[in-house]
Amino acid sequence: MTERLATRARLVCDLVTQTARLMVGVPDYRTYVTHRQTQHPGQPVMSYEEFFRERQAARYAVGKGRFKGCC
Numbered sequence: 001m002t003e004r005l006a007t008r009a010r011l012v013c014d015l016v017t018q019t020a021r022l023m024v025g026v027p028d029y030r031t032y033v034t035h036r037q038t039q040h041p042g043q044p045v046m047s048y049e050e051f052f053r054e055r056q057a058a059r060y061a062v063g064k065g066r067f068k069g070c071c
Contacts, residue, residue, distance in 0.1 A: 025059060032045075
């Protein structure tokens with residue numbers, strides 16, 4: 001019983017953490033890796049640092065001559 005409760009609590013914690021990160025613009029690396037492994041097997045997977053930089057550049061359009069930040 002306590003093991004099942006601990007598993008459910010961990011799942012809720014993971015979902016809350018993922019939601020909070022997405023709300024502030026931090027992409028979910030685990031979801032990306034899972035997607036790449038299941039949908040694109042055999043293709044390379046970016047490291048967390050590469051993934052974060054790519055997502056940040058895409059969000060703020062950095063390097064395209066226009067910064068579309070919050071202000």
